[in-house]
Amino acid sequence: MLDLWVNIDIERGPRDECHRQWSSFTGSGPRKRLCNSSLLRRLSHHRHHHQQQLPTLLYSVSLPDMVLSDLGRRINTAFQDLSKVPTVDAASIDQLLKSVCNALIEADVNVKLVANLRSQVKSQVTALLNDKANANWSDAQRRQRVQKAVFDHLVALVDPLHGQTKTDDESGAVVASGNAGPGDIFKPKKGKPNVIMFVGLQGSGKTTSCTKLALYYQKRGFKTGLVCADTFRAGAFDQLKQNASKINVPFYGSYTETDPVAISAAGVASFKQNRFEVIIVDTSGRHKQEQELFDEMREIDAAVTPDLTIMVLDANIGQAAEAQSRAFKEAAGYGAIIVTKLDGHAKGGGAISAVAATKTPIMFIGTGEHAADLEPFRAQPFISKLLGMGDITGLMDKMEEMQMNGGQERQQEMLKKIGEGGVFSIRDWREQLSNIMGMGPLSKIAGMIPGMGQMLSGAGGDDEAAGGKMKRMMFITDAMTAEELDSDGRLFYVPIRSKKPPVADTKEVAIAESSTAAEKSKKKKKPQPKVRMTARARRVARGSGTSVKEVEEFLMQYRMVGKMINRFGGKDGWLKQMQGGAGGKGKMPTPGMLPPGMSREQVMQMQNALPPEIKAQLRQPGGREKLMQQIQSGNMPEGLAGLAGGGMGGLGGLANMFGGAGGGAGGMPDMSQLMSQMGGMGGMMNMMKGMMGGGAPPR
Numbered sequence: 285m286l287d288l289w290v291n292i293d294i295e296r297g298p299r300d301e302c303h304r305q306w307s308s309f310t311g312s313g314p315r316k317r318l319c320n321s322s323l324l325r326r327l328s329h330h331r332h333h334h335q336q337q338l339p340t341l342l343y344s345v346s347l348p349d350m351v352l353s354d355l356g357r358r359i360n361t362a363f364q365d366l367s368k369v370p371t372v373d374a375a376s377i378d379q380l381l382k383s384v385c386n387a388l389i390e391a392d393v394n395v396k397l398v399a400n401l402r403s404q405v406k407s408q409v410t411a412l413l414n415d416k417a418n419a420n421w422s423d424a425q426r427r428q429r430v431q432k433a434v435f436d437h438l439v440a441l442v443d444p445l446h447g448q449t450k451t452d453d454e455s456g457a458v459v460a461s462g463n464a465g466p467g468d469i470f471k472p473k474k475g476k477p478n479v480i481m482f483v484g485l486q487g488s489g490k491t492t493s494c495t496k497l498a499l500y501y502q503k504r505g506f507k508t509g510l511v512c513a514d515t516f517r518a519g520a521f522d523q524l525k526q527n528a529s530k531i532n533v534p535f536y537g538s539y540t541e542t543d544p545v546a547i548s549a550a551g552v553a554s555f556k557q558n559r560f561e562v563i564i565v566d567t568s569g570r571h572k573q574e575q576e577l578f579d580e581m582r583e584i585d586a587a588v589t590p591d592l593t594i595m596v597l598d599a600n601i602g603q604a605a606e607a608q609s610r611a612f613k614e615a616a617g618y619g620a621i622i623v624t625k626l627d628g629h630a631k632g633g634g635a636i637s638a639v640a641a642t643k644t645p646i647m648f649i650g651t652g653e654h655a656a657d658l659e660p661f662r663a664q665p666f667i668s669k670l671l672g673m674g675d676i677t678g679l680m681d682k683m684e685e686m687q688m689n690g691g692q693e694r695q696q697e698m699l700k701k702i703g704e705g706g707v708f709s710i711r712d713w714r715e716q717l718s719n720i721m722g723m724g725p726l727s728k729i730a731g732m733i734p735g736m737g738q739m740l741s742g743a744g745g746d747d748e749a750a751g752g753k754m755k756r757m758m759f760i761t762d763a764m765t766a767e768e769l770d771s772d773g774r775l776f777y778v779p780i781r782s783k784k785p786p787v788a789d790t791k792e793v794a795i796a797e798s799s800t801a802a803e804k805s806k807k808k809k810k811p812q813p814k815v816r817m818t819a820r821a822r823r824v825a826r827g828s829g830t831s832v833k834e835v836e837e838f839l840m841q842y843r844m845v846g847k848m849i850n851r852f853g854g855k856d857g858w859l860k861q862m863q864g865g866a867g868g869k870g871k872m873p874t875p876g877m878l879p880p881g882m883s884r885e886q887v888m889q890m891q892n893a894l895p896p897e898i899k900a901q902l903r904q905p906g907g908r909e910k911l912m913q914q915i916q917s918g919n920m921p922e923g924l925a926g927l928a929g930g931g932m933g934g935l936g937g938l939a940n941m942f943g944g945a946g947g948g949a950g951g952m953p954d955m956s957q958l959m960s961q962m963g964g965m966g967g968m969m970n971m972m973k974g975m976m977g978g979g980a981p982p983r
C-alpha cells in the first residue's frame with residue numbers, strides 16, 4: 285500500500301482560498317486520478333471541520349493499490365498516447381517510457397529493474413530508428429517497433445529464461461523464450477516417484493498451492509499424494525486433510541509427531557512404497573524469514589531429497605520480495621516460483637522483481653482460493669493478457685482441461701464436419717459458447733480471448749457481468765429456429781433498399797469487422813452496400829428478451845469465429861493450403877483463399893516480399909511444415925518477423941481476425957497490429973487447435 289502523506293495548510297482566511305485548495309485536489313489532471321473515494325471523503329470531512337475554523341489540516345491518505353490489471357491498462361494507455369503523436373521522435377519515446385516506467389514502479393517493480401528496462405528499450409529503439417536501412421519506415425512502423433521493444437522487455441522482466449530456447453522433449457518442437465511453460469521447468473516422470481517440496485512464508489498460500497498442484501498432476505494422470513510437514517501452525521494438518529479430501533488426493537500427516545523432518549521423511553517413504561508418482565511436501569512457514577525456518581527447510585530437504593523445490597510468493601509482498609526470495613534461494617535452492625493471489629488486488633511487481641533477482645522462473649500463478657485456480661505461467665501470454673491482448677495459450681490450457689473432463693467427442697465431430705467442408709453454424713458457435721461458460725469463471729476466461737475481454741469488459745468486467753452477457757448470448761440462440769441455428773447467419777441480413785438477400789461476397793464485406801488500414805482504404809474507394817437486420821432479428825430479440833443491437837453483436841462475434849474456423853480449418857482452408865494439404869499442394873494460399881483481413885494484393889505482395897531464405901525453405905520437402913511449426917511455437921523466423929514488423933499487414937492480417945474485434949470494440953487498432961507481431965499467426969493456429977479440439981493443426 286502506497287501511503288501518500290499530504291500536508292495541506294489551509295490558513296485561516298477567506299473561504300475562497302479553501303475552495304481553491306480543495307479544487308486543486310479534486311480538479312482535473314493526474315491528481316484527480318489519485319484521489320480515491322476515501323480521500324474525497326476525508327477531505328470532505330476535514331473541509332467540514334475547516335469551515336469550523338480549524339487552522340491546519342494534515343491528511344494521511346492511503347492510495348488504492350495499483351493492481352496488476354491497472355498496470356496493464358496504464359501501459360496500454362501509454363501505447364495509445366504514442367499512436368496519437370504526429371511523429372515518433374526521441375521526445376515521444378521518452379514520454380512513453382516515462383509513463384511505462386512510472387506505472388511499473390507504482391506496481392512495486394524494483395526501481396533498478398525499471399531503470400534497466402528504460403535504458404535498454406531506449407538504446408534499442410534509438411539504434412533501430414536511426415539505422416539508415418530503416419529510414420523509409422512509416423510512422424506506424426516506427427511506432428510498432430517501439431511498442432514491440434517495450435513488450436519484449438516486459439516479457440524479459442518475468443522470464444528468466446529469456447533469450448534461451450528450450451526443446452520440448454516430447455514433440456521436439458522448439459519452445460521460444462517467453463513461451464516456456466511449467467513442463468519446461470519440471471516434468472514429472474511417469475512410473476517414478478517425483479518429490480516436490482514447498483517453501484515460503486506463513487500465509488503466502490503454500491498449503492493451498494500444494495493442493496492446487498496435487499489436483500493439477502492428478503488430472504494429468506499422475507498418482508499423487510500430499511505430505512503435511514507443517515507442525516508449526518496449529519490446524520495446518522487439518523487444513524491439508526480437508527483440502528486433500530475435497531480433491532480426492534491421499535494425504536499423510538500426524539497429530540502427535542512434532543518433528544517436521546521425521547514426518548516428511550516418513551510420508552515420502554510411505555508414498556514411495558505405494559508407488560505414488562507425484563509426492564508433494566508442504567512445509568511450515570514463519571511470519572518472516574528466520575534462521576530456525578531455514579534450518580528446518582535444509583533438514584527436510586536432506587531427508588526427502590526433492591526433485592523440485594517451489595517457493596510460494598504472495599503477490600502482495602511488494603518491495604520486500606527481492607530480499608526474501610534471495611534468502612530463501614540461498615537456504616532452499618528452489619527451482620520454481622508460484623505467485624499466489626494474483627486474482628485479488630495485488631500489484632504483483634514485487635513478485636516480478638523476485639523472479640529477476642533470483643533468475644528463477646514462475647511456474648504457476650494462483651488466481652483464487654479454489655483448488656482449480658492455478659494457471660500455468662508463460663511470460664509472453666501473461667504480458668499479452670496483461671495488456672488486454674488475450675492469452676491464447678491460456679485458453680488452450682483451459683480447453684485441454686475441458687477435454688480431459690469429457691466433451692472431446694462433440695468437438696471432434698465438429699472438427700470432422702468442418703474438415704469435410706461443412707458450415708460452422710450458429711449452433712456450433714452456441715456449443716462453443718456453452719463450453720466456454722463451463723470452463724471456469726468467465727471474467728478469467730474472457731480475458732484470454734482476444735477481443736472478447738474488451739467486449740465483456742463493456743458489460744462490467746466481473747464474473748457476474750460477464751456471465752450475464754454470455755447468458756444473454758445463449759438466450760439469443762434459444763430464441764432461434766432450427767433453420768436459423770443451422771445457418772451461417774446470412775438470413776438475418778438484407779441490403780438496404782432491397783428485399784433480396786445480399787450476394788455472398790458483398791455481404792461479407794458489408795458486415796466485415798476488420799479495421800485494418802488496408803481495408804479502410806479499400807472501403808474508401810468502393811462504398812460498400814449497407815445491410816440491415818431482417819424481421820428475424822427483431823423476432824429473436826423479442827423472443828430472447830434482448831435488443832436487436834445485441835442480436836447484431838452476437839452475429840458479428842459468430843461471424844468472426846466462423847470465418848476463422850472455415851477459412852483456416854475448412855476443407856480447402858488456408859491452413860491446409862499452407863500445409864500442402866487438400867487445397868493446393870505445396871502452394872502459398874491462392875487469392876481465392878485469402879486469410880482474413882487480407883486482400884489479394886496483400887497476399888501477392890507478401891509472397892513476393894518473402895525473404896529468399898524463407899522462399900527456399902518453403903521449396904524444400906517438409907520445409908513448410910517446419911516453418912509452420914516454428915511460427916506456431918511463437919519463434920517467428922527473423923525474415924518473417926521483419927515482414928510483420930515492417931507493416932506488411934500480411935501476417936498481421938491473421939491476427940486481425942480477433943484483433944480486429946478488439947480494435948472495433950476497444951478502439952485500439954495498434955494493439956491488433958502489435959499482437960500480430962507477437963506471433964499472431966502462431967496464436968491463431970493455437971486458437972484453432974483449442975477451438976477445434978486440440979487436433980487440428982499438425983505439428
Ligand SMILES: Nc1nc2c(ncn2[C@@H]2O[C@H](COP(=O)(O)OP(=O)(O)OP(=O)(O)O)[C@@H](O)[C@H]2O)c(=O)[nH]1
Nearest residue numbers: 486487488489490491492569624625650651652653
Ligand atoms: N485469492 C486468493 N487467495 C489465496 C490464493 N492462494 C492462497 N490463498 C488464500 O490465502 C490464505 C493463506 O493460504 P494458506 O495456503 O493457508 O497459506 P500457507 O502459506 O500454507 O500458510 P502457513 O501454513 O501458515 O504457512 C488462505 O485463506 C487461502 O485461501 C490465491 O491464489 N488467491
